[in-house]
Every structure is written in structure tokens, then in C-alpha cells.
Amino acid sequence: MDRKKFCEKSSAKKKMMSIELKREIIEKHEQGVRVVDLSRQYGRSTSMICTVFKQKESIKSVTPAKGLTQELTTEEIQELQSQ
Secondary structure, eight states, rough: OOOOOOOOOGSSSSOOOHHHHHHHHHHHHHHTTOOHHHHHHHTHHHHHHHHHTHHHHHHOOOOOOOOOOOOOOOOHHHHHHHH
């Protein structure tokens, strides 16, 4: 009897979802889009989509951190360094 390798999928990387993406999925589901359609659209398993729905309240209450988007000129950088 041949032994099959069941661990071949273990090398797949876990896909992370941003808070914005989770909020978008929740919003679409509340508009009536089915879980199966959401999983196909975002390339995630139905289990992952359902987990997002289970955490809906905590996801809605979280404010994601934003990175700095302001660019400084060379003069402003020099001014900040001299202080």
C-alpha cells in the first residue's frame, strides 16, 4: 500500500487580511452577497469569511493605524534635525 503525502499543502503561506478588507467583506454580506460568492471574489475559504463574520463587532470597533503619508522637503528635514 502506498503512503500518500498529506503535508504538501503545509508549505502554502497564510494569507493575511487587512481591517479594511474585512470591513468591505462585512459590508457586502450585509447587502446580501452570499458567503460562497465572497469567498470566490476574494480568493479566501468560506471558513475564513465566516470567521470574519463571527468577529464582526470587534472588527467594526477597531480603528486601523495609518502610516505617515506626508513628505518633507530637504529644508524641513534640516530644520527638524537642528532642533
